Amino acid sequence: MGAWDALPEDERAWWIARHERERDRCQHCGSPRSECSDRDKLWYPQRSICFATMEAAAANARYEDRYGGKFHDGTFPTDPAQWSDKRTPETPYGHRDGVSIWVAPMDLAPDDDFLG
Numbered sequence: 001m002g003a004w005d006a007l008p009e010d011e012r013a014w015w016i017a018r019h020e021r022e023r024d025r026c027q028h029c030g031s032p033r034s035e036c037s038d039r040d041k042l043w044y045p046q047r048s049i050c051f052a053t054m055e056a057a058a059a060n061a062r063y064e065d066r067y068g069g070k071f072h073d074g075t076f077p078t079d080p081a082q083w084s085d086k087r088t089p090e091t092p093y094g095h096r097d098g099v100s101i102w103v104a105p106m107d108l109a110p111d112d113d114f115l116g
Contacts (some may be wrong), residue, residue, distance in 0.1 A: 055103045062115045067095035078113050 007015070026036045035041060070083035071091040076082065084091035 005017055041086065052103045056101055056103065058101070059115060060101045063095070063099070064114055070095050080116075 001029060024033050025031070026033050029036050066080055070080065070085065071087045072083050072093050072095070073091050074093055083095070087094070
């Protein structure tokens with residue numbers, strides 16, 4: 001007796017339908033494969049703007065410009081001159097190691113001047 005057999009019939013049918021729907025969905029665009037593989041179907045370019053993603057990309061670029069290719073001792077000094085040009089036992093961490101840059105609707109760390 002498998003795990004599927006333990007489910008009520010209506011729930012099992014729901015999971016099977018979900019699986020089939022996902023299986024038939026294009027991994028690139030998310031549309032049903034029958035639609036996106038239709039050579040005769042017209043597709044119109046669209047643009048959506050996410051200002052949060054845009055600001056995060058700009059912050060990532062500024063961080064890259066400021067610290068790119070540099071190494072530190074784990075303290076993330078804000079002065080780029082305190083960063084090393086080489087990975088050493090004293091400065092083993094790359095500028096992107098452990099770093100995620102994102103945005104929030106308010107300044108959650110006003111004392112962290114990591115972009116200079």
